[in-house]
Amino acid sequence: MVSEVIPTPSRVESLAKSGILAIPKEYVRPQEELNGIGNIFEEEKKDDGPQVPTIDLKEIVSEDEKIREKCHQDLKKAAMEWGVMHLVNHGISDELINRVKVAGGTFFDLPVEEKEKYANDQPSGNVQGYGSKLANSACGQLEWEDYFFHCVLPEDKRDLAIWPKTPTDYIPATSEYAKQIRNLATKIFAVLSIGLGLEEGRLEKEVGGMEDLLLQMKINYYPKCPQPELALGVEAHTDVSALTFILHNMVPGLQLFYEGKWVTAKCVPNSIIMHIGDTIEILSNGKYKSILHRGVVNKEKVRISWAIFCEPPKEKIILKPLPETVTEAEPPRFPPRTFAQHMAHKLFKKDDHDTAAEHKAFKEDSAAEHKAFKEDSAAEQKVFKKDDQYVVAEHKVLKEDDQDIVSEHKVLKEDEQDVAAELKVFKKDDQDVVAEHKVLKDVAAEESK
Numbered sequence: 001m002v003s004e005v006i007p008t009p010s011r012v013e014s015l016a017k018s019g020i021l022a023i024p025k026e027y028v029r030p031q032e033e034l035n036g037i038g039n040i041f042e043e044e045k046k047d048d049g050p051q052v053p054t055i056d057l058k059e060i061v062s063e064d065e066k067i068r069e070k071c072h073q074d075l076k077k078a079a080m081e082w083g084v085m086h087l088v089n090h091g092i093s094d095e096l097i098n099r100v101k102v103a104g105g106t107f108f109d110l111p112v113e114e115k116e117k118y119a120n121d122q123p124s125g126n127v128q129g130y131g132s133k134l135a136n137s138a139c140g141q142l143e144w145e146d147y148f149f150h151c152v153l154p155e156d157k158r159d160l161a162i163w164p165k166t167p168t169d170y171i172p173a174t175s176e177y178a179k180q181i182r183n184l185a186t187k188i189f190a191v192l193s194i195g196l197g198l199e200e201g202r203l204e205k206e207v208g209g210m211e212d213l214l215l216q217m218k219i220n221y222y223p224k225c226p227q228p229e230l231a232l233g234v235e236a237h238t239d240v241s242a243l244t245f246i247l248h249n250m251v252p253g254l255q256l257f258y259e260g261k262w263v264t265a266k267c268v269p270n271s272i273i274m275h276i277g278d279t280i281e282i283l284s285n286g287k288y289k290s291i292l293h294r295g296v297v298n299k300e301k302v303r304i305s306w307a308i309f310c311e312p313p314k315e316k317i318i319l320k321p322l323p324e325t326v327t328e329a330e331p332p333r334f335p336p337r338t339f340a341q342h343m344a345h346k347l348f349k350k351d352d353h354d355t356a357a358e359h360k361a362f363k364e365d366s367a368a369e370h371k372a373f374k375e376d377s378a379a380e381q382k383v384f385k386k387d388d389q390y391v392v393a394e395h396k397v398l399k400e401d402d403q404d405i406v407s408e409h410k411v412l413k414e415d416e417q418d419v420a421a422e423l424k425v426f427k428k429d430d431q432d433v434v435a436e437h438k439v440l441k442d443v444a445a446e447e448s449k
């Protein structure tokens with residue numbers, strides 16, 4: 001007998017339309033992730049408990065200082081307490097937003113075979129296009145969604161050839177929307193800068209400005225799910241971006257982890273959801289929050305969301321708390337990292353199964369974190385962690401031969417309290433191995449004698 005090979009549908013949409021009553025095990029989330037996933041329509045109705053704030057931007061650039069200040073204060077407070085909010089009176093017309101939604105919706109209404117013509121190729125590094133999450137390891141859980149991902153701005157970094165050609169309004173509507181989101185981002189960065197006591201252009205400059213801030217569109221398509229209580233459309237995460245702006249088709253699904261509980265975002269008409277991402281959290285030394293959130297699915301309705309991630313360039317900028325946000329009482333809470341390093345670090349922390357022995361030294365939880373480095377790294381500054389404080393250190397390559405690079409980390413003295421230490425790192429075959437770490441002198445201890 002010839003055994004029949006049934007190809008596994010790679011798209012969640014195909015799976016959903018196949019009529020299955022139980023979801024494949026790869027989509028069943030572990031028990032600890034399922035807390036609080038009830039019926040999302042019921043969840044959305046609940047009025048008790050904390051709610052995602054709604055910020056009215058009508059007066060964001062008002063001539064009247066008092067009126068403008070009130071708007072700025074509300075936005076600042078929401079960014080500090082929640083890191084996510086519904087923006088209303090944001091200045092982008094309902095008509096344009098509707099065009100964006102119709103365009104994306106029409107594309108996703110195409111048969112899967114048509115959309116496959118736009119399929120991305122993640123293993124080759126082509127991340128733009130139509131895709132679904134790939135199983136990355138034996139324990140890798142999948143998400144109940146397909147998506148379309150592409151860069152929208154700046155114009156010289158986008159590739160219109162890979163954008164959906166159907167419907168014809170996709171490109172004009174999405175391009176215009178991206179431009180208007182870019183202008184809105186400038187206004188938000190200004191308010192957030194002022195909120196930290198900085199010049200209004202500062203945060204925007206720190207994330208790359210007009211030239212380098214990248215806007216990426218991700219259309220999330222969440223098909224109906226036969227067992228929504230066991231699945232997640234998007235697993236719990238914080239956005240790595242500076243800011244994220246989200247539209248959706250008024251089907252509930254977004255949940256925020258606030259004060260230890262999952263809070264369901266209401267569907268607020270004509271609003272744009274805005275997240276503070278990790279990038280702004282880092283630059284503000286944690287004053288603005290990047291909130292943990294996830295996407296829940298349901299049995300009855302397809303949900304679609306349009307997220308625009310505003311991201312700093314991957315390698316060009318070292319993200320670290322701005323000096324103005326750091327004091328003795330509030331030492332830096334984040335080590336300096338490029339955006340690429342930050343993303344790699346998050347991925348790394350999540351994927352415990354790939355943790356090789358020598359990588360253990362990188363783990364942030366360790367009492368004294370030893371940060372190894374690459375000799376070609378943009379940053380010559382590295383850090384290690386002591387008593388929950390990141391200390392800037394200096395590194396120097398001492399000797400280099402064909403195989404090994406021996407280098408030395410010296411911690412610079414920071415105020416009176418610091419610890420001077422020496423960290424020697426041996427690099428071999430592209431792996432950084434922490435070989436030796438020796439505390440030389442505890443300045444504070446010395447001086448208190």
Ligand SMILES: O=C(O)CCC(=O)C(=O)O
Binds near residue numbers: 220239246248254294
């Ligand atoms: O669909 C949503 O509302 C949220 C999606 C999301 O969090 C993301 O794409 O990063």
Ligand SMILES: [Fe+2]
Binds near residue numbers: 237293
């Ligand atoms: Fe997100």
